[in-house]
Amino acid sequence: MITVKQAHSRTDLEEVFKIRRNVFVEEQGVPADLEYDDYDDEGATHYLADLDGKHVGAARWIETNEGYKLQRFAVIADARGHGVGSALVIKVLEDIPKDGKKIYLHSQESAVGLYLKHNFVTEGERFEEAGIGHYKMILK
Template identity: 85%
Template sequence: MITVKQAHSRTDLDAVFAIRRKVFVDEQKVPADLEYDEFDDEGATHYLADLDGKTVGAARWIVTDEGYKLQRFAVLPEARGSGVGSALLMKVLEDIPADGKKIYLHSQESATGLYLKHGFVIEGDRFEEAGIGHYKMSKK
């Protein structure tokens, strides 16, 4: 069973950062100083996903001048392919205010299929962030 909740407590946020460290810093070799930013202290809405009672996924969204930006979607390797990424995305989209502002993200190349299934479209050319290929995508 998959459950997704907003992360508010210090314990929840520590779990968010632990998952992101495992996926982005340890696995993908993203420098830690690029992974953590001012939005981790305030300004982001964070999420945790559990699979069968084990915390295995995290995500967040922020408000930018362009709209709502979805970020830092991370699922531990042992939980990939189980629907956790989709569950996280659906909960985030459910929580974002329905005020007509743009909803967008920078997807790693390997994850574009997930976002395409949920109504996102690719905008523009491939680019790199932290040495990883990405595409800008927006919700249509």
């Protein structure tokens, strides 16, 4: 069973950062100083996903001058392929204000298919962030 909730408590946020560190810093080699930013302290709405009672996924969204940006979607390796990423996308999209602003993200190449299933489309050319290929994607 998958559950996704907003992470507000210090304990939940520590779990979010632990998952992100595991996926982005340890697994993908993203420098820690690029992974963590000022939005982690204030301005982001964070999410924690559980699979069968175990913390396995994290995500966040922020408001930018361009609209609402989904970010930092991470699912630990042994939980991938079980629908955790989709559950995170669904919950985040439910929570974002419905005020007509653009909803977008920068997807790692390997995750483009996930976002296509949730009505995002690619926009523009491939680019790199933290040495990893990405595409900008916009919610239709």
